[in-house]
Amino acid sequence: MRSSSAARRKQKLKRLKNKSVLLGVTGGVAAFKAADLIRRLKDVGASVTVMMTEAAKQFITPLSLQVASQNTVYTSVFQDPLTHISLPALADVMVIAPATANIIAKLANGIADDILSTAFLAYQGPVVIAPSMNGKMFEHPIFQENLKRLLSFGIRQVGPESGTLACGEEGKGRLADVPDIVDSVIAAVTPQDLKGRKIVVTAGPTREHLDPVRFLSNRSSGKMGFSIARAAWIRGAAVVLISGPTALKSPSGVILRQVDTAAQMLRAVTEETDKDASVLIMAAAVADFRPHLQARTKAAKDNIDSLVLDRTQDIIAHVAAQKKKPFVIGFAAETGGKLERAKQKMQRKKMDMIVFNDVTEIGAGFESDTNNVVILDRKGSAKTGLLSKDEIADAILDRYLKIKT
Numbered sequence: 010m011r012s013s014s015a016a017r018r019k020q021k022l023k024r025l026k027n028k029s030v031l032l033g034v035t036g037g038v039a040a041f042k043a044a045d046l047i048r049r050l051k052d053v054g055a056s057v058t059v060m061m062t063e064a065a066k067q068f069i070t071p072l073s074l075q076v077a078s079q080n081t082v083y084t085s086v087f088q089d090p091l092t093h094i095s096l097p098a099l100a101d102v103m104v105i106a107p108a109t110a111n112i113i114a115k116l117a118n119g120i121a122d123d124i125l126s127t128a129f130l131a132y133q134g135p136v137v138i139a140p141s142m143n144g145k146m147f148e149h150p151i152f153q154e155n156l157k158r159l160l161s162f163g164i165r166q167v168g169p170e171s172g173t174l175a176c177g178e179e180g181k182g183r184l185a186d187v188p189d190i191v192d193s194v195i196a197a198v199t200p201q202d203l204k205g206r207k208i209v210v211t212a213g214p215t216r217e218h219l220d221p222v223r224f225l226s227n228r229s230s231g232k233m234g235f236s237i238a239r240a241a242w243i244r245g246a247a248v249v250l251i252s253g254p255t256a257l258k259s260p261s262g263v264i265l266r267q268v269d270t271a272a273q274m275l276r277a278v279t280e281e282t283d284k285d286a287s288v289l290i291m292a293a294a295v296a297d298f299r300p301h302l303q304a305r306t307k308a309a310k311d312n313i314d315s316l317v318l319d320r321t322q323d324i325i326a327h328v329a330a331q332k333k334k335p336f337v338i339g340f341a342a343e344t345g346g347k348l349e350r351a352k353q354k355m356q357r358k359k360m361d362m363i364v365f366n367d368v369t370e371i372g373a374g375f376e377s378d379t380n381n382v383v384i385l386d387r388k389g390s391a392k393t394g395l396l397s398k399d400e401i402a403d404a405i406l407d408r409y410l411k412i413k414t
């Protein structure tokens with residue numbers, strides 16, 4: 010039998026637990042992605058009820074979405090009288106994905122001529138729209154006016170993305186990635202307790218080059234920093250994520266600055282923290298050393314006997330010395346339980362908080378989806394136990410807010 014901690018490690022953070030999502034699907038070529046969207050919404054704990062327009066039924070069958078949602082699918086106001094009132098009354102959030110140019114025009118002007126547009130008018134909670142269409146349709150000034158008007162009522166927009174569209178043209182109009190739509194739905198029902206704050210997060214490793222093909226680096230996957238950036242964005246912060254090379258995709262609402270070396274990361278952090286940042290969270294594993302000489306062409310191995318290394322500049326110490334410095338949160342990845350060392354590091358580098366983790370523990374540290382940390386600040390410490398990196402991210406942000414509010 011698996012241990013309970015092993016089971017917990019597998020568990021995803023159910024950010025939509027007990028939430029009822031009313032999903033509107035309209036007649037765009039991306040309508041088939043609604044099935045995947047439903048699966049992912051359910052994956053994070055939501056129950057999903059689907060409404061479809063007549064045109065949407067040309068692209069995906071109600072039966073497919075009934076199977077995916079395990080719920081009745083509504084396609085007409087006359088199918089079950091008064092559901093256009095009762096469905097919105099039960100929903101915590103409404104999401105329309107894909108949202109056609111037509112539905113956006115209708116919603117912006119209060120037209121209620123089908124189940125979706127009528128339920129929309131009867132709904133008073135948060136709404137997310139994911140527009141998707143041909144690039145020329147998206148750019149059309151009348152569409153843009155309609156979209157602007159709709160957004161002025163406090164509706165959230167996610168996407169569209171640029172790239173090759175279903176019609177074969179290049180342009181802006183592709184449906185946002187499904188995980189980004191899910192994140193927007195989560196943000197719409199999450200208290201925006203970080204609204205008005207700019208949070209700068211660093212993530213991933215840096216690379217220190219010997220020559221054009223070789224570099225020194227470390228095992229950081231970037232997962233912890235990306236989880237923090239995503240959690241802060243979901244809670245309403247304006248987030249800049251400065252990341253070394255990783256295989257991860259940045260959440261769509263986060264501004265991503267990609268860097269390579271420690272020197273580039275220092276420059277990006279300095280630029281971003283100079284511009285009114287409330288918090289700097291240094292989750293990146295910045296290289297401590299770089300090769301003294303960096304060759305422009307590949308060095309022959311026979312010419313390398315040993316490497317001479319220089320220290321890289323300490324980013325946290327640099328920021329802590331700034332006149333107007335943000336709240337600084339550092340990380341201490343240690344091998345073994347050297348908590349006291351982390352405490353000294355926090356004090357020496359004038360950090361406001363440090364997150365200590367022992368990377369040799371099972372389920373903690375590099376590449377893992379979970380972590381087990383101690384959060385230390387000037388007032389005390391808190392152990393999180395083994396949690397997903399998403400939960401650890403929330404715990405760090407909670408502790409920051411407790412100190413700063």
Ligand SMILES: Cc1cc2nc3c(=O)[nH]c(=O)nc-3n(C[C@H](O)[C@H](O)[C@H](O)COP(=O)(O)O)c2cc1C
Pocket residue numbers: 034035036037038039062063064065108109110111112141142143146
């Ligand atoms: C093959 C095909 C693909 C379409 N794709 C889109 C699309 O991606 N976005 C869009 O706004 N309209 C698209 N349309 C046009 C809509 O289906 C049409 O405007 C329809 O009236 C939308 O109705 P609805 O908003 O009630 O679902 C497409 C039409 C066809 C025939």
